[in-house]
Amino acid sequence: MxxxxxxxxxxxxxxxxxxxxxxxxxxxxxxxxxxxxxxxxxxxxSMLAEDLIAWNTIEEGRTLARQDRWAELSKKMRAADQDRKTAPDGTPIADLLAFGARSDVVLAAEHALTDGNALCEYDLLGGISELEDEMREYPDDPMITLVVALAHIDLAWAWRGIATDATLPPLHQSRCAAHFDRAADLLPTCRAALPDSPIVAAASCALLAGQRKTNQRVAEEYEHLITLDPHNQRHMRAMGTHLLPRWFGSYEKLEVQALRNAARTADIWGAGGYTWVQFDAIALDEEACARLDVEYFLEGFHDILHRRxxxxxxxxxxxxxxxxxxxxxxxxxxxxxxxxxxxxxxxxxxxxxxxxxxxxxxxxxxxxxxxxxxxxxxxxxxxxxxxxxxxxxxxxxxxxxxxxxxxxxxxxxxxxxxx
Incomplete structure (x- = not known):
């Protein structure tokens, strides 16, 4: 080895x-x-075996979608989601299957939007329309609806790109908003059918970044997700990032929620719950870093290593x-x-x-x-x-x-x- x-x-x-x-x-x-x-x-x-878990799972999702084996895809996603299965890097297996299932549509659109020649030749609505058709074939399957909702979120970000609000062309603005709105229309069905699903809760959190409404309960949404899947540190890190002032929070809210998360997950992570929430946030933001309780943050390192x-x-x-x-x-x-x-x-x-x-x-x-x-x-x-x-x-x-x-x-x- x-x-x-x-x-x-x-x-x-x-x-x-x-x-x-x-x-x-x-x-x-x-x-x-x-x-x-x-x-x-x-x-x-050797990273091959570990990385192949993720790669093969994505390929499995892509193959099932290409072969119209949507019922089988849904069954596998639901089982992985219920068992909280993850790849070695912590990525949920259900997420990888869902990404594979929508990847042909999303990656083709991303390519077209970054290549002027491809954009002229590619029907940017054709792929997502086909996914919508598949969803209508399975009206009572929330996992297939979720795949379509996640595809809309991905396409919204593809249209958004890296441009600023001031420089984003009107067509890109409208398409981005339309895809986020469509995802927002679909996700309530998923939440109602699968209220205890981490992948659905994570999708709801992902949708927050696209809507930017002042009354959004970001911390509450992430707390719900973390409650459903407290062993996965990725959710805590994402919460910390979205609690920065540049997104939906403030430095005070970030600190409060980091401490709150440590208390709520103490039996699993010890002080590590504080560390995970601050982990990416302080790497992105100088003021957040300056305000950090560094002793407690490093205590969290010790507790994380003790458990992992x-x-x-x-x-x-x-x-x-x-x-x-x-x-x-x-x-x-x-x-x-x-x-x-x-x-x-x-x-x-x-x-x-x-x-x-x-x-x-x-x-x-x-x-x-x-x-x-x-x-x-x-x-x-x-x-x-x-x-x-x-x-x-x-x-x-x-x-x-x-x-x-x-x-x-x-x-x-x-x-x-x-x-």
Whole structure:
């Protein structure tokens, strides 16, 4: 499963959500150790098996939709949703099936909207109309209705793009609003039929971002979702982001809800409930970072690792402290002090808990764990993650390596020995 890296080796591709092939993660080029100095040795986990779970699930959803096996798709989505099944990175299996089922329509529209020539040739309403027709064939199936609602949300964002409100063309504004409105029309049926469904609750939260109404009860919507699926940290992180002033909240509301979430999920996450809500928010917003209760935030790290000591979690927290939290350095003096304290936590995380390297996690850390980032080359993306990780680890052990010590990560922990 692992191979220690010691010297420069030939590169090999790595899979990702948007670009997956039959590749191994432990064949990337790595920096050679400095001559006559200590050697850094760390096993690199093969991400293939883990990543294929997500990739194969998306492909399964796409295949079922293409073959008009909608009843079977619905059954699989409902079973995965009820059992709270997730891929290794925490993405719900039901979400992956739903994405696969609508991906042909959504990805084609996204391509057309980013390519002027394709836009002239592609019927942007044809694909979603076909999905609507399938939904009408199953009028009493809320999961199929949900797939269509999620497709409308995706298409709304495709029309929205990255333009500002002032520069967004009128046609794009109207199409974006129309797709969000259609999703809003469909989702109540899903909520009524499946009141305890995390995927439906998550869709309701996703819809909030498109409607931007001042009376929206954002915190309450996310609390409902987290109550349904408290073991999934992704929901807590999304709540924190949407409670920033740039979305629907305020710094005061963010702090209150982070503390409230810690209290509500204490039996599962300890102080980690506070950490997860603040996790992405403070990486995005300098003022939120400056206001953070950093001691409680780091206590949450300890509680998270106590409950989730797996290497996926260790690598994510380590990469966050080593790389993500440094984004925005120098913009706010108080935030910089908080960032430095969090950055220092990488020392203990890597020394005391890491046994293997997960390159994709480190690559995503540089983008603030932004899942919407499109990856053109899986090989380059993972190679960058490995380079970032090795640089961070080498810097951490620069004194030992300079003094000729070998730094070796083993399944039983860190081992230092004379070279």
């Amino acid at each position: 692992f191979r220690f890296f010691r010297a420069r080796q030939a590169r090999s591709p790595l899979s990702s959500r948007h670009c997956t092939q039959n590749m191994r993660a432990n064949d990337f080029a790595v920096p050679a150790a400095l001559p006559d100095k200590g050697q850094l040795n760390i096993p690199v986990a 000591p797996d290497q996926q979690t260790v690598n994510m927290l380590s990469a966050y402290c080593a790389i993500t939290i440094q984004n925005g350095q120098g913009l706010n003096e108080k935030a910089d002090l908080v960032r430095s304290q969090i950055h220092e936590a990488a020392n203990g995380l890597i020394r005391d808990h890491m046994t293997e390297l997960h390159p994709l996690i480190w690559a995503h850390a540089a983008n603030g764990f932004n899942n919407s980032v499109r990856i053109n080359s899986a090989e380059r993306f993972a190679a960058r993650g490995k380079r970032d990780a090795l640089l961070a680890i080498r810097n951490l052990f620069r004194e030992e390596l300079h003094n000729g010590m070998d730094v070796t990560f083993t399944p039983s922990g860190l081992r230092l020995s004379q070279h």
